[in-house]
Amino acid sequence: MLKLNTKIISASIAVSAALVMTACNSGASASGSNHSGASTVQTVYADGKAVIDGGTTYPVVNGYTSQYAVNTQVDSETLNHGRVPTAGELAAWNTDVTHIKLPPEGKGTVEEGEVLYEAQCVMCHGDFGSGGGGYPALGGKGEASELQKTLKAQRTTPDEDGPVRMFGSYWPQASTMWWYIQDGMPHPKSKTLTHDETYALTAYMLSVNEMMVGDIAVADDDEFELNRDNFADIVMPNVDGFEPEIRGENGTENVRTFYAKASNFGGQNLNQGAVRCMTDCQEPTAKIVRIAEGGGIRDFFPPTNIVRDLPDSAPVAIDVKAEYAANCAMCHDTGAAPTVGDRAAWEPLVSKGVEKVYANGINGTDTGMPAKGGSSLTDAQFKQVVDYLVTGKL
C-alpha cells in the first residue's frame, strides 16, 4: 500500500517535470498546428520526437505564440496584457534544464548566500526558508535525509506526520535548485542574480536543508563554498524516489517512454477520455490504488497553500526621525556622509533625479552607502527617511 502510494506521487511529479522540459524545448516544429485557434498545440518537436505526455508547446509564428493570437483586437483595445516577447527575450528564457545540465562556472559560500537570502528572499520565504504567508518553505525543517523518510508516511490525515516535501527531502536533482533560483528568483525581478550569487544561495539552501556535499555536512560549515566542481557531489536523499529513471543519458527518453503508456500513470481507463466521467474514473491497477473509503489525499505537511498574495505593501507608519536616529545617524550625522538638510551636500546627488537617489540608497553604493543603510525598512519607508535626510523636513 505504502509503496503504491509513493508511485502515485512519483507520477504526478514526473508530469510536472515533463511540463517543465517540454515548455523549455526550443525549435518546436509547426507540425500538427495551424496557428489560428487558441487551442493549437504542438505534439511533435522539430526533431520529430513526440512531446512528453502532459507537456504542451505553442508554436511562435509572426512573433505571436498561437495561444495569444486569439483576438488581437480585443487585446490591444481593452486589455493590457503587456506585449509579445521579442525573439531575443524568448531566447534568453529558453533554457533546457535537465539532470545532466550542470550549472555554469561560478562559486559562492553559505555565508554569502545567507546575506543574499536576508536581503532578497526572506520577506517571502521566511527565516531560514521556513515559508509561510503563502510562499513555499525552502528549508529550516530539519535534516533532509530524515525528512525524506516521511515521504512514505500516510497522507490521509495530514496533521499527523504527513510527508514533508521540500527541496532537500524531495527533489531528485540539485541542479533544479540552481536553475530555479537563477531563472525564476527573486520572484519580482528574476534573472538579476549573478552566477556566483546563485551558487551562494544554493549553498545556503543546502545548509538550511541540512544536506551533504560528499562527506561535508554543509550546515556545520558557514564557509563552505559550492562551485561547479563539487556540485556533482551533492547528495540528494530522494534521488531514487522517482519513476522512471531520469538520470543518465537516457533520462529524457525514459520519461517519454513512460508517458507513452497511459497505464503507467493512470490515464488508461474509460478509453482515455473518450467516455466522459466524473467519479471513479480509474480502475485500480497495479500502480493505481484508491485510498481507503472516505479518505483521499487531503493535504500535505507543510500544508500547500494556495494563497499567493504579495507581502503587505501598504506602508506601515514609522517614526521617521527615530528610524533616522537608529539607522542612519551613525554615518550621516558624523560627517562621514551628507547630513540632514545640508543643501550643498545633497544638491549634486539630487541633481541626478530623486529616483536615482532613492535607488542608490536602496541598493547601496560602492562609495560607502550600505543598501538601505543596513536597516530593515521597506522601500516605501526608506524613501520617507531619505526625504527627511535630503530636505530636513518631516
Ligand code: HEC
Ligand atoms: C516576492 C516574493 C518572493 C521573493 C522575494 C522570492 N521568492 Fe522564491 N518563490 C516565490 C513564490 C510565489 C514561489 C512559488 C512559485 C510557484 O509555485 O510558481 C517561489 C518559489 C521558490 C522556490 C521553489 C520552491 C519549491 O519548493 O517549489 C525556490 C527554490 C525559491 N523560490 C527561492 C528563492 C530565492 C533563493 C529567493 C531570493 C533570491 C526568492 N525565492 C525570492 C516568491 C518569492
Ligand code: HEC
Ligand atoms: C555605514 C554608513 C551609512 C549608513 C548607516 C547610512 N548611510 Fe547613507 N550614505 C553613506 C555614505 C558614505 C554616503 C555618501 C556616498 C554615496 O552616496 O555613496 C551615503 C549616501 C546616501 C544617499 C545618497 C545616495 C546617492 O549616491 O545618491 C542616501 C539617499 C542615503 N545615504 C540615505 C541613507 C538613509 C536613509 C540611511 C538610514 C536608513 C542611511 N543612508 C544610512 C553612509 C551611510
